[in-house]
Amino acid sequence: MRMLGIETTCDETAAAVVELPPGGRARILSNEVYSQISEHAPFGGVVPEIAARAHVETIDGLVRRAMDTAGLGFSDLDGIAAAAGPGLIGGVMVGLMTGKALALATGKPFVAVNHLEAHALTARLTDDIEFPYLLLLVSGGHTQLIAVRGVGEYTRLGSTVDDAVGEAFDKVAKMLGLPYPGGPHVERRAVEGDPERFQLPRPMQGRPSPDFSLSGLKTAVRLAAEAVAPLNTVDVADLCASFQAAIVDVIVDRVRVAMRLFREQFGAPSALVVAGGVAANDAIRRGLARYASGAGLKLVTPPQALCTDNGAMIAWTGIERLRLGLTDGLDFAPRPRWPLDRQAAPRHHGKA
Ligand code: KG4
Numbered sequence: 001m002r003m004l005g006i007e008t009t010c011d012e013t014a015a016a017v018v019e020l021p022p023g024g025r026a027r028i029l030s031n032e033v034y035s036q037i038s039e040h041a042p043f044g045g046v047v048p049e050i051a052a053r054a055h056v057e058t059i060d061g062l063v064r065r066a067m068d069t070a071g072l073g074f075s076d077l078d079g080i081a082a083a084a085g086p087g088l089i090g091g092v093m094v095g096l097m098t099g100k101a102l103a104l105a106t107g108k109p110f111v112a113v114n115h116l117e118a119h120a121l122t123a124r125l126t127d128d129i130e131f132p133y134l135l136l137l138v139s140g141g142h143t144q145l146i147a148v149r150g151v152g153e154y155t156r157l158g159s160t161v162d163d164a165v166g167e168a169f170d171k172v173a174k175m176l177g178l179p180y181p182g183g184p185h186v187e188r189r190a191v192e193g194d195p196e197r198f199q200l201p202r203p204m205q206g207r208p209s210p211d212f213s214l215s216g217l218k219t220a221v222r223l224a225a226e227a228v229a230p231l232n233t234v235d236v237a238d239l240c241a242s243f244q245a246a247i248v249d250v251i252v253d254r255v256r257v258a259m260r261l262f263r264e265q266f267g268a269p270s271a272l273v274v275a276g277g278v279a280a281n282d283a284i285r286r287g288l289a290r291y292a293s294g295a296g297l298k299l300v301t302p303p304q305a306l307c308t309d310n311g312a313m314i315a316w317t318g319i320e321r322l323r324l325g326l327t328d329g330l331d332f333a334p335r336p337r338w339p340l341d342r343q344a345a346p347r348h349h350g351k352a
């Protein structure tokens with residue numbers, strides 16, 4: 001089974017081809033990504049109109065490159081998958097229309113993919129793990145703890161009531177005069193800093209429901225920064241280190257609580273999976289690795305290129321769905337909001 005996957009929900013334009021040989025392991029035949037970061041950086045965040053325009057300008061060439069790199073023609077495909085949400089509507093429309101047009105022109109089945117489902121299923125592409133597992137999805141737009149029970153079967157155990165983790169990194173970076181996106185810069189400065197110089201709160205720690213709240217922590221960083229201003233390099237490093245240490249503690253605590261709920265409701269998970277751009281953070285990875293080994297859990301962190309937005313995860317989700325006979329009509333409408341767990345109460349923040 002071979003699938004083209006198209007991703008345009010945020011600031012990455014991406015197209016990829018994934019192949020699943022009969023009885024074998026999936027292979028990524030191509031994975032083309034155009035990151036728009038440099039176009040948004042001057043504005044300190046993603047500008048929806050700029051994103052939509054950049055998707056329009058690049059998607060055709062990316063699809064062609066993905067097909068060329070895979071060495072395939074459209075007739076070699078078994079289906080075409082495109083992310084249909086959640087995300088910025090202008091961008092979602094570009095990828096969704098491209099996917100539909102290709103499906104119409106080639107007569108291939110079309111799969112409208114939930115971008116969050118694609119993040120959730122990536123660990124099955126990279127590590128071939130079984131259902132069920134606990135997913136920690138941490139990016140600029142999402143912070144969720146999800147029980148992944150099967151294709152289309154998700155239970156949200158927790159999420160953020162305010163900022164996403166990546167967003168908190170980005171806002172703290174901005175406060176400290178570091179460039180956008182801030183996560184990698186905060187991490188780099190933190191390496192040199194003293195994580196104990198500033199006593200920052202660990203919001204929600206110990207709460208029985210595995211939700212996150214990060215705006216109070218962000219405010220605490222701002223107050224700490226104001227108290228020592230003007231900031232020198234050491235102050236910035238110490239603030240970054242103290243902030244990151246608080247985030248690691250919060251994440252590990254929230255995951256521990258989610259894991260307890262998971263076991264009560266669904267039994268033993270096959271793994272703890274971490275996905276999203278923030279999964280690149282080494283301190284967070286190490287914190288989770290310590291927790292997982294103590295709890296006797298397998299920790300799966302897909303390679304960075306597959307943790308951040310990409311087309312391979314969309315193509316793979318297309319395969320997971322197509323092989324269950326789950327295809328979509330060409331009248332499928334873009335969904336700016338599209339929660340994975342429809343039973344869960346809506347949260348005001350985030351793309352879901
Ligand atoms: O998944 P992603 O590429 O895009 C979406 O938000 O969907 O995630 C980007 C986010 C940004 O907020 C960025 O600051 C954060 O991930 N990030 C990091 C690191 N690398 C990226 N946060 C902390 N540490 C990092 N090393």
Ligand code: ZN
Nearest residue numbers: 119139308309
């Ligand atoms: Zn994403």
